[in-house]
């Protein structure tokens with residue numbers, strides 16, 4: 001399996017400025033690296049004299065070399081991305097757009113299997129059994145756990161249980177397909193423990209205000225449930241540095257493309 005490092009993303013951007021790597025903005029690239037927050041990102045941009053509007057493919061050679069040197073010092077290439085499996089986890093706070101991004105990937109990149117979870121929560125209007133979730137009762141969820149049919153499971157927002165059916169994931173991985181799980185932080189940690197070579201991606205909102213307005217705008221939860229979800233969101237945001245990559249969802253298509261780039265990188 002070939003490992004794609006941030007340095008390789010930089011090389012792809014240089015080779016083809018119109019490629020997904022080339023059109024990625026430098027701040028997004030930096031934020032997708034482990035343990036880079038907004039403050040660190042801004043300090044690095046200032047230190048390397050790179051404007052935040054610059055795209056990787058539009059860097060001058062001095063800037064590109066400065067960025068490559070900074071990367072080499074921070075994460076030497078051979079250790080930057082140890083062998084990855086084709087299993088990608090997409091997590092992030094409530095209403096950041098995980099489901100929307102996953103739906104965009106399902107529609108536009110059918111080669112990637114998007115896992116369908118089991119849940120004890122009731123369907124929302126318009127949700128379809130087997131497409132959005134497998135809606136099960138508590139007894140059936142207990143049975144799935146007892147029979148070892150779930151790869152991971154968790155009680156999310158201290159309310160309902162959600163879990164990833166194991167069989168379709170294992171079959172797809174055995175067939176060489178890439179698999180995307182859209183799950184919560186607890187599930188992401190379980191997947192990491194079960195398969196340290198999985199890639200963990202954290203989806204970030206452009207701002208806290210935007211997150212709350214997406215949650216309100218979705219209109220699927222009452223005020224009590226929204227408050228519960230926002231409490232979990234603070235906990236999840238505080239854990240973002242545990243993830244391999246972070247992607248800001250300010251455009252669904254851009255965020256989806258960045259996730260797909262990571263999926264494809266891990267599948268080489």
Ligand SMILES: Nc1ncnc2c1ncn2[C@@H]1O[C@H](COP(=O)(O)OP(=O)(O)OP(=O)(O)O)[C@@H](O)[C@H]1O
Nearest residue numbers: 093094095096097098099100214218249250251252
């Ligand atoms: N990039 C975006 N810009 C504007 N609105 C967005 C964007 N991405 C998603 N949304 C909207 O935000 C709302 C929440 O999105 P979505 O339901 O996909 O979030 P989620 O992360 O799956 O939430 P949860 O974890 O609560 O299930 C939806 O109304 C969706 O249309």
Ligand SMILES: Nc1nc2c(ncn2[C@@H]2O[C@H](COP(=O)(O)O)[C@@H](O)[C@H]2O)c(=O)[nH]1
Nearest residue numbers: 117118153154156162163164182183184187
């Ligand atoms: N640990 C898991 N978390 C999951 C799974 N499927 C979904 N989720 C997460 O639950 C919340 C709430 O989802 P909603 O559909 O009720 O809004 C969200 O964060 C999902 O990512 C799963 O299989 N395992």
